[in-house]
Amino acid sequence: MLFQFNRKREGAYTEERKSRTEHRPIEEATVPEYLMFPLAMHIGAPAKPTVEEGDYVKLGQLIAEKDGFISANIYASVSGKVIDISDQPTVHGKGPCITIKNDYKDVRAEPLFKQGEELSQKAKLALIEQAGIVGMGGATFPTSVKLSPPPGKEIDTLIINGAECESYSTSDHRLMVEYAEGLIEGIRVLVEVLPVKKAYIAIESNAHESVAVMKKAIIEHDHIEIRELETIYPQGSEKNLIKTLTGREVPPGGLPADVHTVVANVATTYAVYEAVRLGRPLTKRVTTVSGEPIKEAKNLWVRIGTPINHLIDECDGFQSSPGKMIHGGPMMGRPLTSGQVPITKGSSVITFLEKGDIVPAERTPCIQCSECLNVCPISLQPIMISNAYENGDIDEAEKLGAMDCIDCGNCSYICPSKIPLLENIRSAKSAIRARKEDK
Amino acid sequence: MSHSIALMQEKLLNTPAPHLYSKRKSSWIMQQVMIALVFPTIAAIYFFGWHVLVMVALGIGSSVAFEYLYQKWKGIDITISDYSAALTGMLIGLSLPVTAPWWSIIVGSAFAILIVKQLPGGIGRNAFNPAVAARVMLKVFFTPWITNWVTPQPDVVSTATPLQYIGNFSRAVPEHMGHGEFPGLWDLFLGIGLGGNVGETSKLAILLGLIYLVGRGIIGLKIPVIYVTAFAAIMSIYGNFSFTYMITHVLSGTLLFGAVYMATDYSSGALTPDGKKVFALGCAILTALIRIVFNFPGGVGIAILIMNGFAPLIDKHFASRIYGHKKRPAQEHS
Ligand code: SF4
Ligand code: SF4
Numbered sequence: 001m002l003f004q005f006n007r008k009r010e011g012a013y014t015e016e017r018k019s020r021t022e023h024r025p026i027e028e029a030t031v032p033e034y035l036m037f038p039l040a041m042h043i044g045a046p047a048k049p050t051v052e053e054g055d056y057v058k059l060g061q062l063i064a065e066k067d068g069f070i071s072a073n074i075y076a077s078v079s080g081k082v083i084d085i086s087d088q089p090t091v092h093g094k095g096p097c098i099t100i101k102n103d104y105k106d107v108r109a110e111p112l113f114k115q116g117e118e119l120s121q122k123a124k125l126a127l128i129e130q131a132g133i134v135g136m137g138g139a140t141f142p143t144s145v146k147l148s149p150p151p152g153k154e155i156d157t158l159i160i161n162g163a164e165c166e167s168y169s170t171s172d173h174r175l176m177v178e179y180a181e182g183l184i185e186g187i188r189v190l191v192e193v194l195p196v197k198k199a200y201i202a203i204e205s206n207a208h209e210s211v212a213v214m215k216k217a218i219i220e221h222d223h224i225e226i227r228e229l230e231t232i233y234p235q236g237s238e239k240n241l242i243k244t245l246t247g248r249e250v251p252p253g254g255l256p257a258d259v260h261t262v263v264a265n266v267a268t269t270y271a272v273y274e275a276v277r278l279g280r281p282l283t284k285r286v287t288t289v290s291g292e293p294i295k296e297a298k299n300l301w302v303r304i305g306t307p308i309n310h311l312i313d314e315c316d317g318f319q320s321s322p323g324k325m326i327h328g329g330p331m332m333g334r335p336l337t338s339g340q341v342p343i344t345k346g347s348s349v350i351t352f353l354e355k356g357d358i359v360p361a362e363r364t365p366c367i368q369c370s371e372c373l374n375v376c377p378i379s380l381q382p383i384m385i386s387n388a389y390e391n392g393d394i395d396e397a398e399k400l401g402a403m404d405c406i407d408c409g410n411c412s413y414i415c416p417s418k419i420p421l422l423e424n425i426r427s428a429k430s431a432i433r434a435r436k437e438d439k
Numbered sequence: 440m441s442h443s444i445a446l447m448q449e450k451l452l453n454t455p456a457p458h459l460y461s462k463r464k465s466s467w468i469m470q471q472v473m474i475a476l477v478f479p480t481i482a483a484i485y486f487f488g489w490h491v492l493v494m495v496a497l498g499i500g501s502s503v504a505f506e507y508l509y510q511k512w513k514g515i516d517i518t519i520s521d522y523s524a525a526l527t528g529m530l531i532g533l534s535l536p537v538t539a540p541w542w543s544i545i546v547g548s549a550f551a552i553l554i555v556k557q558l559p560g561g562i563g564r565n566a567f568n569p570a571v572a573a574r575v576m577l578k579v580f581f582t583p584w585i586t587n588w589v590t591p592q593p594d595v596v597s598t599a600t601p602l603q604y605i606g607n608f609s610r611a612v613p614e615h616m617g618h619g620e621f622p623g624l625w626d627l628f629l630g631i632g633l634g635g636n637v638g639e640t641s642k643l644a645i646l647l648g649l650i651y652l653v654g655r656g657i658i659g660l661k662i663p664v665i666y667v668t669a670f671a672a673i674m675s676i677y678g679n680f681s682f683t684y685m686i687t688h689v690l691s692g693t694l695l696f697g698a699v700y701m702a703t704d705y706s707s708g709a710l711t712p713d714g715k716k717v718f719a720l721g722c723a724i725l726t727a728l729i730r731i732v733f734n735f736p737g738g739v740g741i742a743i744l745i746m747n748g749f750a751p752l753i754d755k756h757f758a759s760r761i762y763g764h765k766k767r768p769a770q771e772h773s
Contacts, residue, residue: 012461014459014461015459167459239762239763243762249762249763250762250763251763252761252763252764254763321450322451323450323451323452324451324452324453324458325451326456326458328456330456330457330458330459331456331457331458331459332456332457333456333458334456335451335452335453335454335455335456335458336451336453337451337453351458353458353459357458357459358452358454358458358459359452360460361460361464364464364465364466364518364521365465365518365561365562365563365564366563367465367468367523367562367563367705367706368563368705368706368708368710369465369468369705370705370710370711370712370715373710373711373712373759374712377762378761378762378763379759379760379761379762380761381710381711381758381759383710384710384758399768399771399772400758400768401761401764401768404761404762404763404764407456409456409457410457412457412460413457413459413460413461414461414463415460415461416461416463416464416465416467416468417464417465418460418464422455422456422457423455426455
């Protein structure tokens, strides 16, 4: 309490609901008959299909290639036949998908390189790009782009983000506990690619098990350091992580590279290991399927393209009826209404919430408690922006920093009067953007 | 059996994030402040008798009634269930001496609710703290009736309060006051043998209330601590670093009650983290000034009201620097 005296809290102690999955080993999910691969499962330009309806594809074969600098390759996660390329439900609404009918033979394509080959620094970076690796914590920004900063923005700090701050989510945690060696190899690859001297692994202090395992795993690696962080939401957001670990602040509208930092998520780092050491493209990931309505909450190795319905079956279905299905966690995730939506590279957690949990109490007038200011990780005044927006004063909303909001949801979460602060701020942002485009 | 979500998906809600909300509600917060006021209420009953309960009940009852009637008359939403009016009434009841006539409580409530709170638009929109405004108004206009200070039972006689002896440019604590000895520090702390407004007599009870409020996360320590320490520092310097002089000032009058229950009011105080510090500092300086120079009853109330008036300006100026920006918003856009 005392140490909060001067310091702003910069986050909220949101409810933690990880207990159902945090001690449960990751299981291999069975593979469905049909898998869907959205061409836009990353930030940037959608990938361009390299296969046609009727083609036979192998597990690990390229099915869509990156289109432009910010884009990413997509690989088949099973062997079988391409039966359809059309618009299907995805996390971001309906969008073009390649559908593959699984032949259950798992015939493998050639690895990305021959084992035993010496790889140059350039070749390693190229492999990361080729393997289709994107930020797997949910941001899905192409990793190779992060690793090749423009001149003048040389990277000196690498942060491995193991701060899984959303409640329910434990996929990164389990990966650290069970796959520490591969992860360390992944970090070594990143250090070989980037000219950094030090890599930090950031873990929230509540994840005792992963802290302990990782500490053991890094004993022989002097250049890797574990940083235990306070368990507070949104500890895992890039901007906050960079500030906490380096004291630097990403400038408005900027990228981590602007402050000479690269942040890579734990799952991403593991994918880097598989690509550069084993020659495997990104075709599977660990996804937490949890929430009270789920009967057996689990962490699963999931082939990318698996529809969520299939994972619900993997978890023995529901024990109570869900009110919301969320791609991501309860603070920032996207609500879904179709179980046909497939798991993609950025699907770290699928959260189900009970009806009683999701309906906010009635909105009442703001009592000026200043809680929304206290929990805003980037020190905005959410209620002032919200008021400005509701009064139609877009200018004021912009002056108050609406564009800097990182959509963490803390303000709406904490508000005792249940004012839709983030919703208003988002609307203010669109209004500001729309106005800019008009000019 | 298939567990497919297909059958249920029509019923899934797709409102945007965040999908969970904290359980805290505004009305709960108001209740907590009322609970924290129970400590001084109990102390007041102990020192001044059951009449205190009548005062508190009268305050709550009339405040709630005025809010209800006003909103009914205006045809707007009735908000009495948010406990905010009840809290104002409780504060008014505790803000007066035990001799205050019953009508003064009702006049105070009417002023607080109708003029200070509802006129600008109701909860959260009032620039001034309704309860504080009411007590200052009563002190200014009805002084003969309500600053008729009394010491507690058994023999209720009009006396002066310690403050009248250490204010007004006096720089030391006298040994006597009126007919009796000047109260000891321990008596001041516990509230033994003191006159004054019923709620602020026992500093111990106020501290218990503070612990409750901070423990529940209703208020932070920032405002009370800065208010009291800054005030103590000024008084130390003015009193030639006499500890007794300083601590007597801190323990006298409304200072602690005001620092815990009044300066921390959400609606009338500052919103921004640094604004709160400036706000508390301003309260301290003004309180000291009023006590030293004017010897005016209700110095704490006036100080807080003046700072209430400045709160929006303070917030505008001291709004936090946003992550990644170089300056505070006020300086960036000037
Ligand atoms: S204003 Fe934006 S960044 Fe701040 S708490 Fe709200 S959602 Fe998070
Ligand atoms: S948290 Fe809600 S009630 Fe409190 S100041 Fe912000 S908007 Fe107002």
